[in-house]
Amino acid sequence: MIEYEKLLNEAQYKAATMAEVPALIVAGAGSGKTRTIVYRLAWLIEHGVLPTQILLLTFTRKAAQEMMRRAGDLLPGGVAGLSGGTFHSFAYSVLRQYRPAWLEDRPFTVMDSADQLGVLKECKDALLLGKGDRAFPKTQAVIGLISKCRNKEMRLEELLKMEGPHLLAYEQDLQKLMDAYAEYKRDKAVLDYDDLLFELEALLMSEPGVARSLRAHYRAILVDEYQDTNLVQARLVRILSGIDEGEAGPVMVVGDEAQSIYSFRGATVSNILDFPHLFPGAAVVTLEQNYRSTRPILNVANCVLSHAAEGYRKRLFTERQDGEPVRLKQCISDKSQAEAVAKRIERLLETYPPDEIAVLFRSGYQSYQLEMQLNQRGVKYRKYGGLKYTEAAHVKDVIAYLKLVINPMDYPSFLRLAALFRGIGPKTSQRIYASLGAGDAKALARLRKKHAELFQELDFLNGIRGRLKSSPSTLVGEVVEQYDPLLKRLYPENYPKRRTDLDEVRSMAAGYGDLDLFLADLMLESPEEDEREQGRVVLSTIHSAKGLEWNAVLLIDLAENRFPTRYSLYRDDLYEEERRLMYVACTRARDVLELYAPASLFDRTSGGSMPAELSPFLQELDPSLVEQWSEGYGGRFAKRNVLGRGRAPGVGGFAAPAGTKRMAQAGRGEGSQLPAWDEDGRMPERSKPLAVDELQAVAGGDSADASGTPANEVFEDIAKGKISRCRHRMFGRGKILGVSGTDKIVADFPGYGVKTIVASYLLVEGK
DNA sequence: TGTTGCTCCCTTTTT
DNA sequence: GGGAGCAACA
Numbered sequence: 001m002i003e004y005e006k007l008l009n010e011a012q013y014k015a016a017t018m019a020e021v022p023a024l025i026v027a028g029a030g031s032g033k034t035r036t037i038v039y040r041l042a043w044l045i046e047h048g049v050l051p052t053q054i055l056l057l058t059f060t061r062k063a064a065q066e067m068m069r070r071a072g073d074l075l076p077g078g079v080a081g082l083s084g085g086t087f088h089s090f091a092y093s094v095l096r097q098y099r100p101a102w103l104e105d106r107p108f109t110v111m112d113s114a115d116q117l118g119v120l121k122e123c124k125d126a127l128l129l130g131k132g133d134r135a136f137p138k139t140q141a142v143i144g145l146i147s148k149c150r151n152k153e154m155r156l157e158e159l160l161k162m163e164g165p166h167l168l169a170y171e172q173d174l175q176k177l178m179d180a181y182a183e184y185k186r187d188k189a190v191l192d193y194d195d196l197l198f199e200l201e202a203l204l205m206s207e208p209g210v211a212r213s214l215r216a217h218y219r220a221i222l223v224d225e226y227q228d229t230n231l232v233q234a235r236l237v238r239i240l241s242g243i244d245e246g247e248a249g250p251v252m253v254v255g256d257e258a259q260s261i262y263s264f265r266g267a268t269v270s271n272i273l274d275f276p277h278l279f280p281g282a283a284v285v286t287l288e289q290n291y292r293s294t295r296p297i298l299n300v301a302n303c304v305l306s307h308a309a310e311g312y313r314k315r316l317f318t319e320r321q322d323g324e325p326v327r328l329k330q331c332i333s334d335k336s337q338a339e340a341v342a343k344r345i346e347r348l349l350e351t352y353p354p355d356e357i358a359v360l361f362r363s364g365y366q367s368y369q370l371e372m373q374l375n376q377r378g379v380k381y382r383k384y385g386g387l388k389y390t391e392a393a394h395v396k397d398v399i400a401y402l403k404l405v406i407n408p409m410d411y412p413s414f415l416r417l418a419a420l421f422r423g424i425g426p427k428t429s430q431r432i433y434a435s436l437g438a439g440d441a442k443a444l445a446r447l448r449k450k451h452a453e454l455f456q457e458l459d460f461l462n463g464i465r466g467r468l469k470s471s472p473s474t475l476v477g478e479v480v481e482q483y484d485p486l487l488k489r490l491y492p493e494n495y496p497k498r499r500t501d502l503d504e505v506r507s508m509a510a511g512y513g514d515l516d517l518f519l520a521d522l523m524l525e526s527p528e529e530d531e532r533e534q535g536r537v538v539l540s541t542i543h544s545a546k547g548l549e550w551n552a553v554l555l556i557d558l559a560e561n562r563f564p565t566r567y568s569l570y571r572d573d574l575y576e577e578e579r580r581l582m583y584v585a586c587t588r589a590r591d592v593l594e595l596y597a598p599a600s601l602f603d604r605t606s607g608g609s610m611p612a613e614l615s616p617f618l619q620e621l622d623p624s625l626v627e628q629w630s631e632g633y634g635g636r637f638a639k640r641n642v643l644g645r646g647r648a649p650g651v652g653g654f655a656a657p658a659g660t661k662r663m664a665q666a667g668r669g670e671g672s673q674l675p676a677w678d679e680d681g682r683m684p685e686r687s688k689p690l691a692v693d694e695l696q697a698v699a700g701g702d703s704a705d706a707s708g709t710p711a712n713e714v715f716e717d718i719a720k721g722k723i724s725r726c727r728h729r730m731f732g733r734g735k736i737l738g739v740s741g742t743d744k745i746v747a748d749f750p751g752y753g754v755k756t757i758v759a760s761y762l763l764v765e766g767k
Numbered sequence: 768t769g770t771t772g773c774t775c776c777c778t779t780t781t782t
Numbered sequence: 783g784g785g786a787g788c789a790a791c792a
Contacts, residue, residue, distance in 0.1 A: 060781070196782085265782080363780070425769060541779085542780080770792080771792095776784100
């Protein structure tokens with residue numbers, strides 16, 4: 001018997017051992033949530049519930065894996081038999097067993113985002129939409145809109161009014177596209193991610209017998225990260241609970257509205273808030289004591305949240321009194337930030353094991369420079385978020401082969417396969433696919449002659465299909481061998497590395513009994529982590545870091561327009577979500593939290609460095625909560641106040657002395673969201689994008705307004721030698737060497753070397 | 768007619 | 783680095 005009362009605090013104990021009624025556990029960050037869930041599982045099992053009768057659901061794959069891992073560690077019998085995973089993978093497994101009627105007897109496959117892209121492109125072409133219209137939303141954007149519509153369950157018009165009024169003109173076209181896309185999927189028996197959830201709901205509603213047998217099977221349902229569920233997921237929980245059938249509804253959901261970070265895909269906090277209404281008689285337990293982080297870390301996290309527009313009831317507290325201060329480190333540039341962080345990781349490795357150190361960032365690409373630094377230093381890392389392993393071109397190719405084995409009419413995969421051969425483009429693929437579907441023997445014979453290579457490949461796949469009973473790893477191995485000559489042809493430069501990846505895919509298939517299960521897992525659950533990757537430093541997007549924790553967390557790129565992203569600046573709900581993201585990031589740390597802010601960022605559109613303001617989330621911080629450091633010459637950091645100085649007047653934060661010229665912003669094209677200056681020469685607090693005509697007036701150079709002297713005039717002055725010195729916020733005084741392009745100045749800053757800098761961020765001075 | 772090659776533009780977060 | 787659009791080629 002487990003002594004729950006000794007092992008858990010009062011609130012955790014209550015949550016873990018309550019009777020099997022609907023329950024909402026509001027669990028603050030680091031409050032022992034997973035621990036509580038795991039003890040709940042143990043308690044259920046002690047009280048006669050079999051592990052196979054427990055369903056454990058979460059939204060992200062990472063959270064699902066972490067939960068299963070920890071349950072396995074704590075439960076005496078391990079997780080054997082426990083059903084658990086993401087909503088999507090659960091939906092797939094049910095749909096595979098109880099197939100929707102409209103599929104008839106056709107095999108179906110799941111599409112990933114690349115497949116969606118291909119299908120939508122095709123629909124767009126078929127409908128002749130967006131031809132020659134540059135303003136027509138990009139295919140990727142259309143996919144986003146479609147998915148948002150479905151996840152938020154809004155009509156297209158409503159969504160466009162909220163998210164993109166400028167697209168309202170295309171509403172009808174987009175609607176047509178949406179319909180065509182939906183029809184297409186039905187026709188070809190493919191499901192996208194959203195379909196999995198809606199198809200499951202439709203199935204349960206139309207076939208009460210299926211719902212009944214699932215309910216009879218699952219005696220307990222636990223949902224983690226409930227604040228990240230969307231409407232259809234909440235309905236699924238409700239249906240599965242059986243509360244509408246007068247059953248007790250043995251559902252326990254766990255969540256924290258302060259950590260809601262998935263509203264972009266329809267997650268709604270109201271699922272938590274409405275839970276007691278949807279499940280009358282639900283028990284509510286709140287966990288507030290934080291066991292994870294030191295006091296200084298928690299102070300920073302609480303401070304971040306205290307500026308939230310909506311108030312959060314909870315304030316976390318901890319008994320961990322000790323702890324190093326949270327450090328804020330301002331670096332000269334993003335490049336030097338990468339160096340500083342890499343160096344810091346090497347130091348931390350003297351104290352902590354590698355897998356207890358994590359670097360977190362807002363978007364996948366923000367770790368590129370750091371990755372290069374770590375590679376140079378031989379520090380091994382693994383990366384979460386951003387591009388996935390299964391998204392590498394060669395892995396996608398092999399997956400397309402395998403999908404075609406299961407579902408020969410999987411069109412996205414067919415396109416991918418056909419495009420591998422020379423002389424076959426979209427039209428030819430379409431023709432061949434149509435002939436195959438219609439069984440047009442004459443046309444096929446002709447096509448076969450012309451495109452022998454492709455048909456050889458298709459014959460091979462048909463052969464494999466006849467032997468589906470062989471082990472998946474054997475089948476994958478054969479497919480890889482078949483693909484090998486193409487791999488050599490397509491990627492001569494790094495063939496061996498890619499071949500290793502594919503052998504890896506084969507070994508991953510080893511544990512599976514059915515090829516289609518393996519494929520679905522590859523699409524829906526990240527495959528079992530490569531053993532070589534364990535015990536490494538972690539680089540992760542904050543979204544992917546949800547539910548995880550480390551001894552040391554370094555948070556990078558805390559600069560305006562990076563975090564919060566510039567997309568969030570003009571909508572309060574998005575801005576607030578960014579703040580919660582910051583909160584999630586800070587609360588991942590147990591002992592060490594460091595905040596890195598680059599003072600300038602490389603800007604590829606201009607090819608120069610742009611000064612970067614501190615992230616507003618840093619500017620709001622109480623300066624007494626962090627130890628402030630600033631990078632100086634030679635990469636050395638010195639304690640120096642970075643916060644609380646307010647924004648100095650002048651460009652990029654320093655005063656413009658008399659006799660200096662500030663240049664008007666050079667043209668940056670339509671749609672630029674770079675900040676304009678106000679009349680005092682300050683950057684506005686929350687920069688608004690320039691209106692298009694305003695921008696043209698400034699960029700045109702002939703109508704210099706209050707914002708300064710036109711760039712072309714200053715460039716002329718430089719050419720005439722009237723101007724030879726400049727000042728930059730970070731680099732100080734410099735000597736102008738020349739100009740580059742239409743908007744950049746090359747200057748030598750003593751101690752920093754020669755820099756090419758966008759002119760509008762410099763102050764220039766006469767001789 | 769259809770494919771391939773070249774250039775310009777934009778780059779969130781997940782299943 | 784990839785997608786989309788356009789021009790040149792088979």
